[in-house]
């Protein structure tokens with residue numbers, strides 16, 4: 075389903091200009107609040123020191139349908155046009171940066187945009203940039219705290235759908251994408267899901283990076299990590315970005331992820347001295363040899379509803395610890411991902427959704 079409605083964006087005084095944009099949203103079945111409000115006018119505004127956005131949304135159906143390219147091509151100075159996407163609730167502001175290898179906004183501005191009270195609200199800002207070394211595109215991302223990670227699994231699925239949208243591509247398509255984690259290849263499937271070749275996991279302790287000693291060759295597998303006086307069993311895996319995966323504590327107690335006090339324990343893993351580049355942490359419950367359930371505390375973003383690189387890393391950890399087979403469904407708070415760590419090429423393949431939420435503009 076595609077819905078288009080006029081969106082009027084009013085800049086706060088003293089810039090009392092008005093812009094009208096077409097608002098596109100797909101898959102609104104999962105977004106009752108948007109559908110619910112389509113018949114009326116709703117005002118919302120976001121303010122912060124250097125970022126001001128106020129908008130009156132969705133006043134009419136199909137009143138003025140602009141193409142996505144036209145919307146993003148508008149080049150009023152000081153205004154950032156973006157498209158909001160999410161992958162299982164892990165949400166991102168996508169910026170069309172195809173004309174430059176410099177991100178259109180600075181890290182501090184990304185922090186303000188990502189703010190859920192004073193900004194647009196997102197787990198990160200993603201830039202679609204020109205490719206390098208023969209790749210189709212480059213993807214860069216800023217976390218909601220402004221730091222720059224090497225890779226983002228849910229983000230790269232959103233990136234693929236964003237490219238298809240702005241390049242007006244229909245059906246099955248794959249792209250080569252240069253990231254901080256090397257070459258990543260997402261392929262949009264006929265059903266709209268995105269299957270991503272996430273490359274090979276990195277297991278050497280020093281490269282993850284972790285200061286924990288390798289205990290299985292150079293890898294850290296089911297090793298002891300003391301966090302706040304409690305001994306946890308952890309496996310460390312990098313998918314370009316660092317992950318610490320735990321299935322429970324050393325006393326043999328398996329995790330019940332719903333019972334975890336994530337906001338208390340998460341930051342203690344993230345900033346642990348054993349992780350010189352900080353870490354993402356996945357807390358995992360094994361439901362069967364092909365079914366896992368996880369909650370995540372992300373480096374630079376906190377508790378999120380999903381983490382694609384995390385889901386890949388935890389399947390690697392589960393296999394290395396002998397807990398599951400190589401093909402698993404991973405239940406994340408925002409929904410399931412299908413993950414396979416293939417023996418033939420040592421690559422990990424992730425399949426899941428990516429959905430457009432809305433088009434918007436922000437005054438920088």
Ligand SMILES: N[C@@H](CCC[C@H](N)C(=O)O)C(=O)O
Pocket residue numbers: 164217222223224225226227228229315316354372373374375378380381382383384
């Ligand atoms: N949510 C992402 C990971 C984003 C980067 C992460 N916060 C980091 O700093 O490494 C995913 O889906 O992989």
